[in-house]
Amino acid sequence: MPSHDFMGTTMDHDAIVIGAGPAGLLAATEIAKRGLDVLVLEEHERVGEPDHCAGLLSTSGLEQLGLSLPEDIIQNTVSGARIISPSGHAIMIERARREALVVDRRRFDAWLATRAENLGAKITTKTKVREFISKGLTHKIRVQGENTTDLEAYAYVIAEGNRCRLSGSLGIPTIEKSNKYPAFQYEVSNVDIDEDIVEMFYGRNIAPGFFAWIIPIGERRARIGLACKNKSRLRLDAAMQHHKIIAERMKGAKIDRSMGGVVIVGLPIPRMTYRNIIVVGDTAGIVKATTGGGVILGGITSRVAGRTIAEALAPGIKASQIQQYEKRWRSLVLDELRMMYFAQKAISSLSDKGLDSIIRDAGEYGLLDTIRRDGDMDLQGRVIKKLLGNPQMLLAGIRAIRYINPFL
Numbered sequence: 001m002p003s004h005d006f007m008g009t010t011m012d013h014d015a016i017v018i019g020a021g022p023a024g025l026l027a028a029t030e031i032a033k034r035g036l037d038v039l040v041l042e043e044h045e046r047v048g049e050p051d052h053c054a055g056l057l058s059t060s061g062l063e064q065l066g067l068s069l070p071e072d073i074i075q076n077t078v079s080g081a082r083i084i085s086p087s088g089h090a091i092m093i094e095r096a097r098r099e100a101l102v103v104d105r106r107r108f109d110a111w112l113a114t115r116a117e118n119l120g121a122k123i124t125t126k127t128k129v130r131e132f133i134s135k136g137l138t139h140k141i142r143v144q145g146e147n148t149t150d151l152e153a154y155a156y157v158i159a160e161g162n163r164c165r166l167s168g169s170l171g172i173p174t175i176e177k178s179n180k181y182p183a184f185q186y187e188v189s190n191v192d193i194d195e196d197i198v199e200m201f202y203g204r205n206i207a208p209g210f211f212a213w214i215i216p217i218g219e220r221r222a223r224i225g226l227a228c229k230n231k232s233r234l235r236l237d238a239a240m241q242h243h244k245i246i247a248e249r250m251k252g253a254k255i256d257r258s259m260g261g262v263v264i265v266g267l268p269i270p271r272m273t274y275r276n277i278i279v280v281g282d283t284a285g286i287v288k289a290t291t292g293g294g295v296i297l298g299g300i301t302s303r304v305a306g307r308t309i310a311e312a313l314a315p316g317i318k319a320s321q322i323q324q325y326e327k328r329w330r331s332l333v334l335d336e337l338r339m340m341y342f343a344q345k346a347i348s349s350l351s352d353k354g355l356d357s358i359i360r361d362a363g364e365y366g367l368l369d370t371i372r373r374d375g376d377m378d379l380q381g382r383v384i385k386k387l388l389g390n391p392q393m394l395l396a397g398i399r400a401i402r403y404i405n406p407f408l
């Protein structure tokens with residue numbers, strides 16, 4: 001159905017969102033909420049499938065997104081994380097409140113879709129956006145569902161995940177290949193783990209440049225995964241068999257299913273708007289480089305993108321108003337994302353001895369107290385800054401620098 005008629009041009013929709021992941025759906029919700037006609041296009045048959053996520057979301061982040069999840073999406077709640085060094089030293093990062101929920105991402109995404117539809121968004125699945133076709137200063141898109149058709153809107157949101165195919169075709173900056181790490185994950189049952197603690201395993205031998213994780217999902221089940229520069233599946237299989245602690249946890253485990261994906265460990269792209277288009281979520285690199293988690297910060301910023309588009313559409317599309325988004329996302333998350341990126345770079349440049357030294361001495365120089373007091377799963381920049389301002393921490397850092405990885 002044709003949408004509003006501004007200045008004599010009738011469009012198919014006010015806005016079209018490409019990709020029904022959390023970023024696209026949250027942007028669409030904001031647009032629909034304001035009475036505009038928004039269409040979400042998703043190439044897969046079902047929203048949320050196939051999934052590629054560990055499902056760990058901070059309770060504070062969900063609150064910030066204004067999301068109160070129904071019970072059937074929540075698989076578990078966790079109160080902290082155990083960080084395990086290459087030689088097996090462990091530190092516990094635990095706070096009084098229930099720090100995070102573990103969700104079923106298939107159900108989470110499907111629920112976000114229903115929520116968006118209830119507010120008026122239209123979602124069409126099994127429909128892939130093939131390309132943007134330039135039309136003077138604006139665009140239409142070529143869409144392949146049962147048939148191939150062209151659609152046109154006043155504004156577009158690109159939320160295509162980490163592939164960045166469409167954004168790249170428009171000359172919008174994309175995430176560097178070297179900042180995309182392959183990830184692999186199993187869902188396992190019959191494991192021997194703490195049911196409310198996430199475990200993160202660091203070390204060059206296990207996961208060079210990143211880490212392996214065990215996330216409990218209740219009733220002796222867990223997601224065990226690993227992301228790193230290469231061979232993530234091989235390395236995960238090896239860790240499950242040979243790593244002192246992981247192999248112990250996995251003794252007798254049954255693999256129920258597996259999934260692969262990509263985590264992003266870089267900085268956000270420097271420009272997220274182009275004419276009447278905004279790029280959001282993983283496509284924009286709005287991801288915590290320290291963990292690859294992108295649902296919360298990607299969601300927070302894509303809501304702002306949706307609002308920016310709705311404001312721009314009120315009097316008739318003005319590209320200049322869409323560009324406002326650049327200022328908005330930067331003021332919300334850029335400092336945080338930068339701090340996490342530098343922390344990730346520092347961690348991944350340490351050799352196993354350096355990591356051991358930092359983790360072993362963490363209690364001594366107040367790292368744990370600072371994290372317990374000021375830590376936030378999503379906004380880690382504040383705590384990283386505090387740690388760097390602590391002279392003892394700086395000394396420990398210098399001590400660890402002796403072990404900077406000579407092979408990098």
Ligand SMILES: Cc1cc2nc3c(=O)[nH]c(=O)nc-3n(C[C@H](O)[C@H](O)[C@H](O)COP(=O)(O)OP(=O)(O)OC[C@H]3O[C@@H](n4cnc5c(N)ncnc54)[C@H](O)[C@@H]3O)c2cc1C
Binds near residue numbers: 162
């Ligand atoms: C193994 C693993 C574990 C992770 N664990 C966590 C975690 O615990 N917590 C966390 O916060 N993050 C985690 N992440 C990251 C998280 O999954 C992403 O940050 C998040 O999914 C990004 O959301 P998005 O909406 O930007 O993209 P996506 O969720 O990737 O959604 C993009 C959607 O766009 C669709 N699409 C793409 N191109 C087109 C097209 N041309 N036409 C139509 N549709 C298209 C895709 O089918 C997809 O549905 C994990 C990632 C991996 C790989």
